[in-house]
């Protein structure tokens with residue numbers, strides 16, 4: 001277990017690579033049974049609350065969405081003591097009302113990724129977490145209220161289609177997602193949300209709309225430069241939203257996320273291999289106590 005402790009984690013997406021207001025900053029190198037996280041984790045305090053910050057794509061944006069070590073990232077956050085995890089993401093808008101520059105607090109996702117491991121379990125431990133509502137309702141509501149208070153153009157909910165990437169969607173795909181009534185399209189909310197739930201971490205997202213994806217006939221081809229420019233305009237307000245949200249978090253958690261694993265493990269405790277018990281101790285150790293096998 002690392003020495004540093006943090007109650008709140010922030011995973012920064014494209015455009016958010018550090019948090020300037022953190023005090024007492026330390027860089028923590030963490031190794032996990034699932035490999036190394038995307039980068040060293042920066043810990044510090046914001047208004048006396050312990051924060052852990054990780055740039056999802058690594059410093060310098062080196063990892064593409066398929067290469068991000070999602071399991072190592074979430075495991076590292078868990079081992080630092082993180083209970084609340086705020087995920088910042090760049091997304092495309094699938095509806096006119098979701099304009100470039102707007103923020104969306106997603107409440108649903110449709111997972112279209114194909115090349116990512118999306119669970120900590122397997123290899124002798126079977127677990128099925130409840131995931132009907134993939135985002136923490138408490139944290140999502142706080143992020144929305146903070147954004148509103150700060151005068152941001154923010155939408156309180158939205159369904160995000162998560163694509164594998166790294167290419168943006170084809171026009172036919174973009175229109176298909178619109179026909180599903182999805183609101184935004186991104187590349188990173190899954191498996192992050194799923195793994196956070198398995199780790200019993202309250203997880204919610206702030207998605208910054210950077211473009212209209214490719215569903216319009218006359219759409220200009222998407223350009224990373226334009227996307228980053230739109231995103232950069234929002235980074236300041238996103239940092240303020242995070243700061244205000246931290247002040248509004250309840251002292252204790254009383255949502256489903258905090259006990260997601262309680263009824264999830266299907267494998268008989270005595271059948272779980274010792275190696276897996278050790279590896280998954282930070283995630284399920286408390287549910288294996290009293291197990292004499």
Ligand SMILES: [Zn+2]
Nearest residue numbers: 136202255257
């Ligand atoms: Zn929660």
